[in-house]
Structure formats: structure tokens, C-alpha cells
Amino acid sequence: MRTSRATLVGGVVGALVVVEFTSGVLQGYYTPLFTDVARHLGIQDADINWFEAAQLLLSAIVVPFMARLGDMFGHRKILIFSLVVTLVASIGVAFAPTFPIFIAAWALQGFYVVWLPMNISIIFLRARDRPNSAALTRKGAGLIVVALQAGAIIGALAGGQLGTIFEGRLWLTLSVPAVLVAVALLVVIFKVPDPGVRAGGKVDSRGTVVLSLALLAITGGLSLVRLHGVTAWVFGMVLLGIFLLWVFVRVEQRSADPLIDIAMFKRPELWPVFLTSALFGVSVLGAQGPLSTFARTDPGEVGYGLGANSATASYLIGGYVMSLLVGAGLFAQVSRSLTPRKVLIGASALVATGYFALIPFHDSFGQVLGCMIVAGVGSGALVAALPAAAAAAAPPHQTGVATGLTNTTKVIGGSFASSAFALALAGGAVVTTSGAESTAGSLSGYIAVWAICGGTAVVATIFLFAVPKVAFMSPPIGDVDGLPAADAGGAVAPDAHPREG
Incomplete structure (x- = not known):
């Protein structure tokens, strides 16, 4: 048992620690540089609030959709895809010449919110065939979240220091996170094997559209509060979002392959x-x-x-x-x-x-x-x-x-x-x-x-x-909601959920 735990923690979790450390850096690195970014883009300090609003909007929309795709096609594949999007966006943040381009790149950089649920899903599925699977998942989750918080601390300190060292070359300071994301991408490609579990099914396009509109209405309406206070538009958008959530629930209950299983x-x-x-x-x-x-x-x-x-x-x-x-x-x-x-x-x-x-x-x-x-x-x-x-x-x-x-x-x-x-x-x-x-x-x-x-x-x-x-x-091996037991090599019976060969 000690060997299996060491293998899981030292192998897959060790690689995912790099990913979550990078996520933490992204969340802490830019904060000391916001004033420099505002001056570079020629915007007011108050416009910086749009940075947070843009990423909140995107993260609220993409996480359910990407999480569903992870269950369908593999969490490792979706993790790699989100890393690639974040890498491209991080390069865009470093070299964006105008505020609209910067805000678009900044919003897309918010794909890093997908990393944590994908990482924990990978850890859980790697450990699921072991008697202490839940304990191993908790241990792995604790380690990668420690890396996340450590990255946030180091990122904030590094951003402030490098902003001073590279004063006058903001593009160079802002390029550092892109380098770290590239490293994390390579680590996942070469060090994180695919757990193999697939839920199958189809993409619930109707549910995705309705949920996206609902979250966009709610978070967008709440973002308006910061600009104009509580207005009829705010109430209207939030109420519209709540109504669309009700519609989403009805759509999902009738769907054979729901985006989110309401059950x-x-x-x-x-x-x-x-x-x-x-x-x-x-x-x-x-x-x-x-x-x-x-x-x-x-x-x-x-x-x-x-x-x-x-x-x-x-x-x-x-x-x-x-x-x-x-x-x-x-x-x-x-x-x-x-x-x-x-x-x-x-x-x-x-x-x-x-x-x-x-x-x-x-x-x-x-x-x-x-x-x-x-x-x-x-x-x-x-x-x-x-x-x-x-x-x-x-x-x-x-x-x-x-x-x-x-x-x-x-x-x-x-x-x-x-x-x-x-x-x-x-x-x-x-x-x-x-x-x-x-x-x-x-x-x-x-x-x-x-x-x-x-x-x-x-x-x-x-x-x-x-x-x-x-x-x-930890549930008994192979006895979780009817999922067939795994054999010694990790394979399951042919009637199980599809796995990658």
C-alpha cells in the first residue's frame, strides 16, 4: 500500500503540482502590475475592474461545459486543451497593443479555472481501484492546493520584483507567466498518463447554450452593479438568468445525455x-x-x-x-x-x-x-x-x-x-x-x-x-454506482463505460 501511494503521489500528483503552482502564479502575478498595465493601455484604474468581470464571466460559462467534455472524452485531453488556450492567451496578454485585445486575451486566460477540477478528477480516477481511493484523492487534492496557494504567494512577490527589475519593458515582465504555462503543458504531455475512463454520450448543445445564457445574464447583471449601482437593468438581467436556469433544469431532465445530471x-x-x-x-x-x-x-x-x-x-x-x-x-x-x-x-x-x-x-x-x-x-x-x-x-x-x-x-x-x-x-x-x-x-x-x-x-x-x-x-473497488470492477491491469468488462484503448 505504501508503494502504491508513493507511486500515485510522486508520479501523477507530482506532475499536477506543477500545473496548480502555475495556476497560483497566474492568480497572483499580475496584481502588483495592474497600475503599470493601466498606464500602458491608456485606461483609468477603475477600468481594471473589467479584468475580474471578464474572467468571472468566462469561468462561470466554460467550467460546466469543459468538465462535461472531460468526462466524455478524457480529463487529460481537456486539461491539455485548456493549457494550450491559456498559453496562447498569456502570450496575448504580454503583447496586446490595445485594451480590447488585452481584455479578450485576459478573459481567455481564465481557462486555467478548468485545471483544478480536471486535476482532481485525474487523481480520483487513477486511485479508484485502490481500497483507500478517497483518502488518496484527499491527499492528492491537498498537495495540489498547497501548490496553488504557494504559487499565488510566489507569483505576487515575483510580479512586483520583476516589474521593478524590467521597468520600461512591461512585455518582458508579462511574458514570464506564458513561459510557466508552457512548462506545465509539457509536464502534462509527458508525465501524466490518461486514466482511460470515458462516460461516452453526446455534447448537450441545447443545455450548454441555455446554461451559458443563464450564467451570462446573472454574472453580467451583477457586474453592472459596480458601474451603475442597482438598477432595473440589473434586476431584469438577474431575473432573466434565474428563469433561464429553470429552463435549463427542464431541458436537462429531458435530455438523454445532459450537460449536468440534475439528479x-x-x-x-x-x-x-x-x-x-x-x-x-x-x-x-x-x-x-x-x-x-x-x-x-x-x-x-x-x-x-x-x-x-x-x-x-x-x-x-x-x-x-x-x-x-x-x-x-x-x-x-x-x-x-x-x-x-x-x-x-x-x-x-x-x-x-x-x-x-x-x-x-x-x-x-x-x-x-x-x-x-x-x-x-x-x-x-x-x-x-x-x-x-x-x-x-x-x-x-x-x-x-x-x-x-x-x-x-x-x-x-x-x-x-x-x-x-x-x-x-x-x-x-x-x-x-x-x-x-x-x-x-x-x-x-x-x-x-x-x-x-x-x-x-x-x-x-x-x-x-x-x-x-x-x-x-472509499467505496468498495468496482462497486460505485454499478461501475464494473477493474481487473489487475486496470481494464473493465466490455459493457462498462467506454475507455481509451
């Missing part, structure tokens, strides 16, 4: 995971901007904030991301002592505790850092636990869709949160101690942000108690 949302071990992912997206995707701006707010002017400069604020954000890394690293180890269900509940409770603690304890750098570390440990565990739990609970031929849904629901939750938080921080006039109007967010808005993050984590914790106590444990 998965009825499984008692899966629907709380998807709901938790959406609620978790509120804090992990929506609360980081407010954290940064609160740290930079001068208490001498408005009576609250930490008055940090950019360097000090980076230590706060770095401490939070480091705690995410720790939480992801501890996830697999703690799961061996406790059930995965208990780990999910405990991680959600930590997120709630950290954010609720910020309401009374936000007067000093140490207080805020301590609260964010508590929330970060829980968040890191959830980043690793949710897709691993979905993979363990889903039918083997739908692991890609299940893990992808944890990402999609998280993005939707983050979209709702970012818009709601923008409104909360803008509410209430803020004046300086001298009586002048301030551009800082209101203290009541920050308290609302922390209360919402804590409250959604509490709701997630409550719903996770509905998960069966034995959920996410």
Missing part, C-alpha cells in the same frame, strides 16, 4: 457540497478586495482602518494566503483522524469564526491578521476538501462535472458577493476628521461584509450536518 443535486452527499461551494465563494472570492482597502484606510483621517502602506498590506494578504496553504496542507492529515464530513464542518466553522471575530477585533494589524489566519486555515481546507468530496461522492463517470460544479457555484457566489460588498462599502457618506468628504468605504459597510461572510459560513456549516456520516469514504 446529482438530489444526492444527500452532494447538494450540501455544491451549496457550501456557493456560500464559500462569498468570502474566498468576494472579501479580499475589502480586506486590502480596509488595511490601506488611514485611521487618522476617518477613525478606522490600519493605515498600512502597500508593503504592510501585502504582509497581511500574504499571511492570509499562507494560512490558506496551511489549511490545504492539513486537510488530508486531519481527514485520516476525522471523517471528511467532520473536516468540512470544522473548516466552515473556522471561516465563520474568523470573519465574525473581525467585527469587534479590527483596531490593529495584529487583530486583523489573527482573524484572517483563522478564516484562512478553514478556507484552505475547503479549497481542497470541496472538489475532493464532490469527486468521491459522484458517479465515477461524472467526476469532472461534479468537481467542476464546485468551481462554478463558487464563482456565482463570489459574483453576488463582490457586487453586494461594493454597494455596502459605498453606502453612507464618509467624512474625514477635518470635515471633508472621503473616498474610503464606510465602517458600517466593512462590518456588513464581515457579517455576511461569517453568516454564509454558518449557513454552510448547518447544511453540511445534513451530509450522511459515511459520505466521501
Whole structure:
């Protein structure tokens, strides 16, 4: 058993660590360079918000579709395809001469969101024939998420330093991520074998179109909140998106090869995971901007904030991301002592505790850092636990869709949160101690942000108690929802789901 575990972790997982490290670099590298990018493209700083909006829109749309294709045609093939798209887009980001071209390349670079669900699906399918398959999946998920968070930290530091070293040559600074993506692509091609499992079926074109329109309407409507506040257009687009989601459910229930098997949302071990992912997206995707701006707010002017400069604020954000890394690293180890269900509940409770603690304890750098570390440990565990739990609970031929849904629901939750938080921080006039109007967010808005993050984590914790106590444990080999047992060489009976020869 030790040999098989070492082979899995040291081989496939070791290669996928490179992929997720690169994903982390992509997510952290550009942040210190946004001002330089804005000046290069001749745009206002406020236009940078379109970067996040564009990638959120694309990731919400492509993940369900690409996850389904992964189950149908092979997760490794879809991983390679998404790496190629990201590589081309990263080159485009480095050399884009105009804002429209840059924003198009930036949106396409968001294909990296496909990597994590594909990677965890590959790990799970490689380990599925072993008695401890769920434990191996959790261990592999923990390792690659640690690599993801480490990449985010190193990426942020490297982006800032290289931006200074290569000052005046922005194209050279922006080319570094493209090189890393190329390395990750080669590693997957030469070091990651195809697990071989295929679900077969056809592409659900009607479901894909309806779901894409629904997510586009919802996330697009929420993006308008940042520009014009809550308007009739916002309500109209969100309501249209919700209606289209209802239509999507009806279409999928009648489809022989649905994009998303709606029955998965009825499984008692899966629907709380998807709901938790959406609620978790509120804090992990929506609360980081407010954290940064609160740290930079001068208490001498408005009576609250930490008055940090950019360097000090980076230590706060770095401490939070480091705690995410720790939480992801501890996830697999703690799961061996406790059930995965208990780990999910405990991680959600930590997120709630950290954010609720910020309401009374936000007067000093140490207080805020301590609260964010508590929330970060829980968040890191959830980043690793949710897709691993979905993979363990889903039918083997739908692991890609299940893990992808944890990402999609998280993005939707983050979209709702970012818009709601923008409104909360803008509410209430803020004046300086001298009586002048301030551009800082209101203290009541920050308290609302922390209360919402804590409250959604509490709701997630409550719903996770509905998960069966034995959920996410390793099933008997070959006895998962009727999937035939594998022989010693990994082959299955001819009537099994199609496999690549």
C-alpha cells in the first residue's frame, strides 16, 4: 500500500503540482502590475475592474461545459486543451497593443479555472481501484492546493520584483507567466498518463447554450452593479438568468445525455457540497478586495482602518494566503483522524469564526491578521476538501462535472458577493476628521461584509450536518454506482463505460 501511494503521489500528483503552482502564479502575478498595465493601455484604474468581470464571466460559462467534455472524452485531453488556450492567451496578454485585445486575451486566460477540477478528477480516477481511493484523492487534492496557494504567494512577490527589475519593458515582465504555462503543458504531455475512463454520450448543445445564457445574464447583471449601482437593468438581467436556469433544469431532465445530471443535486452527499461551494465563494472570492482597502484606510483621517502602506498590506494578504496553504496542507492529515464530513464542518466553522471575530477585533494589524489566519486555515481546507468530496461522492463517470460544479457555484457566489460588498462599502457618506468628504468605504459597510461572510459560513456549516456520516469514504473497488470492477491491469468488462484503448 505504501508503494502504491508513493507511486500515485510522486508520479501523477507530482506532475499536477506543477500545473496548480502555475495556476497560483497566474492568480497572483499580475496584481502588483495592474497600475503599470493601466498606464500602458491608456485606461483609468477603475477600468481594471473589467479584468475580474471578464474572467468571472468566462469561468462561470466554460467550467460546466469543459468538465462535461472531460468526462466524455478524457480529463487529460481537456486539461491539455485548456493549457494550450491559456498559453496562447498569456502570450496575448504580454503583447496586446490595445485594451480590447488585452481584455479578450485576459478573459481567455481564465481557462486555467478548468485545471483544478480536471486535476482532481485525474487523481480520483487513477486511485479508484485502490481500497483507500478517497483518502488518496484527499491527499492528492491537498498537495495540489498547497501548490496553488504557494504559487499565488510566489507569483505576487515575483510580479512586483520583476516589474521593478524590467521597468520600461512591461512585455518582458508579462511574458514570464506564458513561459510557466508552457512548462506545465509539457509536464502534462509527458508525465501524466490518461486514466482511460470515458462516460461516452453526446455534447448537450441545447443545455450548454441555455446554461451559458443563464450564467451570462446573472454574472453580467451583477457586474453592472459596480458601474451603475442597482438598477432595473440589473434586476431584469438577474431575473432573466434565474428563469433561464429553470429552463435549463427542464431541458436537462429531458435530455438523454445532459450537460449536468440534475439528479446529482438530489444526492444527500452532494447538494450540501455544491451549496457550501456557493456560500464559500462569498468570502474566498468576494472579501479580499475589502480586506486590502480596509488595511490601506488611514485611521487618522476617518477613525478606522490600519493605515498600512502597500508593503504592510501585502504582509497581511500574504499571511492570509499562507494560512490558506496551511489549511490545504492539513486537510488530508486531519481527514485520516476525522471523517471528511467532520473536516468540512470544522473548516466552515473556522471561516465563520474568523470573519465574525473581525467585527469587534479590527483596531490593529495584529487583530486583523489573527482573524484572517483563522478564516484562512478553514478556507484552505475547503479549497481542497470541496472538489475532493464532490469527486468521491459522484458517479465515477461524472467526476469532472461534479468537481467542476464546485468551481462554478463558487464563482456565482463570489459574483453576488463582490457586487453586494461594493454597494455596502459605498453606502453612507464618509467624512474625514477635518470635515471633508472621503473616498474610503464606510465602517458600517466593512462590518456588513464581515457579517455576511461569517453568516454564509454558518449557513454552510448547518447544511453540511445534513451530509450522511459515511459520505466521501472509499467505496468498495468496482462497486460505485454499478461501475464494473477493474481487473489487475486496470481494464473493465466490455459493457462498462467506454475507455481509451
